[in-house]
Amino acid sequence: MLAATVGKPIQCVAAVAYNAKKSLSVEEITVDPPKAHEVRIKIEFTAVCHTDAYTLSGSDPEGLFPCILGHEGAGIVESVGDDVMTVKPGDHVIALYTAECGKCKFCTSGKTNLCSAVRATQGKGVMPDGTTRFHNAKGEDIYHFMGCSTFSEYTVVADVSVVAIDPKAPLDAACLLGCGVTTGYGAAIKTANVQEGDTVAVFGCGTVGLSVMQGAKSRGASKIIAVDINNKKRQYSSNFGATDFINPKEDLAEDQTIVEKLIDMTDGGLDFTFDCTGNTNIMRDALEACHKGWGQSIIIGVAAAGEEISTRPFQLVTGRVWKGSAFGGIKGRSEMGGLIKDYQSGALKVEEFITHRRPFKEINQAFEDLHNGDCLRTVLRFQEE
Numbered sequence: 001m002l003a004a005t006v007g008k009p010i011q012c013v014a015a016v017a018y019n020a021k022k023s024l025s026v027e028e029i030t031v032d033p034p035k036a037h038e039v040r041i042k043i044e045f046t047a048v049c050h051t052d053a054y055t056l057s058g059s060d061p062e063g064l065f066p067c068i069l070g071h072e073g074a075g076i077v078e079s080v081g082d083d084v085m086t087v088k089p090g091d092h093v094i095a096l097y098t099a100e101c102g103k104c105k106f107c108t109s110g111k112t113n114l115c116s117a118v119r120a121t122q123g124k125g126v127m128p129d130g131t132t133r134f135h136n137a138k139g140e141d142i143y144h145f146m147g148c149s150t151f152s153e154y155t156v157v158a159d160v161s162v163v164a165i166d167p168k169a170p171l172d173a174a175c176l177l178g179c180g181v182t183t184g185y186g187a188a189i190k191t192a193n194v195q196e197g198d199t200v201a202v203f204g205c206g207t208v209g210l211s212v213m214q215g216a217k218s219r220g221a222s223k224i225i226a227v228d229i230n231n232k233k234r235q236y237s238s239n240f241g242a243t244d245f246i247n248p249k250e251d252l253a254e255d256q257t258i259v260e261k262l263i264d265m266t267d268g269g270l271d272f273t274f275d276c277t278g279n280t281n282i283m284r285d286a287l288e289a290c291h292k293g294w295g296q297s298i299i300i301g302v303a304a305a306g307e308e309i310s311t312r313p314f315q316l317v318t319g320r321v322w323k324g325s326a327f328g329g330i331k332g333r334s335e336m337g338g339l340i341k342d343y344q345s346g347a348l349k350v351e352e353f354i355t356h357r358r359p360f361k362e363i364n365q366a367f368e369d370l371h372n373g374d375c376l377r378t379v380l381r382f383q384e385e
């Protein structure tokens with residue numbers, strides 16, 4: 001049965017980021033109906049990813065204000081615009097910040113999960129027609145974010161930016177597949193394509209890094225070394241498959257660098273390293289800890305505007321490879337079903353990342369949770385209990 005709201009604007013709660021470095025304003029906004037090739041979703045659960053905090057910090061060159069942040073969200077389709085063929089009202093869905101149109105040069109290349117269909121307008125905070133579906137009580141426009149804007153009870157996304165999932169999958173866990181878990185797991189099993197016996201080091205043991213570890217473990221990596229400056233991440237790392245944990249602030253001999261320590265531990269360096277911190281000095285360490293001749297370092301962390309990476313070109317001349325990974329190299333619409341199945345079969349841990357739960361109105365505390373060291377993900381619920 002169609003909702004009574006179909007074709008009409010909806011008033012609902014959202015968290016608006018009016019300025020960088022300021023708390024979000026939890027307020028009532030208006031969400032316009034979806035236009036052609038657009039989908040309006042009732043978000044049930046959303047989590048806060050480190051990238052939301054990064055954009056709110058003002059360090060994102062694409063950050064626009066006022067906007068509605070959030071890109072780890074799951075919910076139920078309320079209505080669809082004309083010509084939407086892939087989802088229908090009532091479908092359980094995950095919003096996708098990496099679209100998949102299936103038709104563009106990128107999608108048809110077979111070489112990447114990046115898609116160009118809506119990326120340009122997505123980066124400008126608007127829908128593909130150049131306008132926004134969000135307005136505040138003063139009638140002012142509010143920008144979209146990463147094509148998702150899940151910090152709103154209702155959001156509108158492009159039809160290429162949403163995937164329907166098995167309705168039996170709990171949406172509070174499924175929302176984490178919208179970014180963190182998929183990103184790390186995919187980086188290990190797709191971008192790096194870790195093989196049995198490989199040695200792996202993961203810098204940064206948040207949701208993304210821990211998900212890399214579980215991907216590497218699923219492939220039978222012989223050594224998975226977790227590196228983090230926060231000792232609270234030691235136990236989490238072990239839970240997600242790490243064989244070793246190093247805190248560079250405590251576990252290095254005098255005058256020993258983390259690179260030297262890792263090379264010592266692995267007979268010359270690692271087959272794969274992953275940066276999951278966004279720190280460009282760590283990215284260099286991660287590359288230089290790779291084995292001469294074949295080691296590959298995958299950059300996942302997002303660095304602030306103006307930051308640059310550097311190393312001696314000799315590091316690459318002698319066979320180390322520097323790569324990046326967005327959304328784990330996963331194609332959201334064609335591959336999410338497989339991840340949901342892995343989660344349902346118990347092969348992929350997802351719920352285990354939910355360390356905190358809060359009602360949506362506590363979203364600002366959820367950003368604080370993120371910086372408190374013991375939080376992997378805070379899941380926010382829209383439904384009052």
Ligand SMILES: NC(=O)C1=CN([C@@H]2O[C@H](COP(=O)(O)OP(=O)(O)OC[C@H]3O[C@@H](n4cnc5c(N)ncnc54)[C@H](OP(=O)(O)O)[C@@H]3O)[C@@H](O)[C@H]2O)C=CC1
Nearest residue numbers: 050051204205206207208228229230278300301302326327
């Ligand atoms: N490429 C992509 O598609 C995606 C990229 N990202 C990016 O990935 C990164 C990780 O995200 P997420 O897991 O959510 O973030 P978290 O903040 O949860 O995890 C980062 C971890 O790195 C640790 N850390 C910070 N500095 C260092 C250091 N110098 N050495 C070792 N460890 C360090 C942090 O410790 P502490 O607890 O003390 O802060 C924390 O445990 C972010 O930069 C995020 O923006 C996220 C999703 C997708």
Ligand SMILES: N[C@@H](CCC(=O)N[C@@H](CSC=O)C(=O)NCC(=O)O)C(=O)O
Nearest residue numbers: 049051060061062119179302303326327
């Ligand atoms: N606007 C940012 C882009 C930061 C970035 O690299 N984002 C990742 C996803 S981070 C998710 O939590 C990504 O997928 N990048 C590919 C893309 O097309 O954006 C900046 O400019 O720094």
Ligand SMILES: [Zn+2]
Nearest residue numbers: 049051179180
């Ligand atoms: Zn994210």
Ligand SMILES: [Zn+2]
Nearest residue numbers: 101104107115
């Ligand atoms: Zn495409």
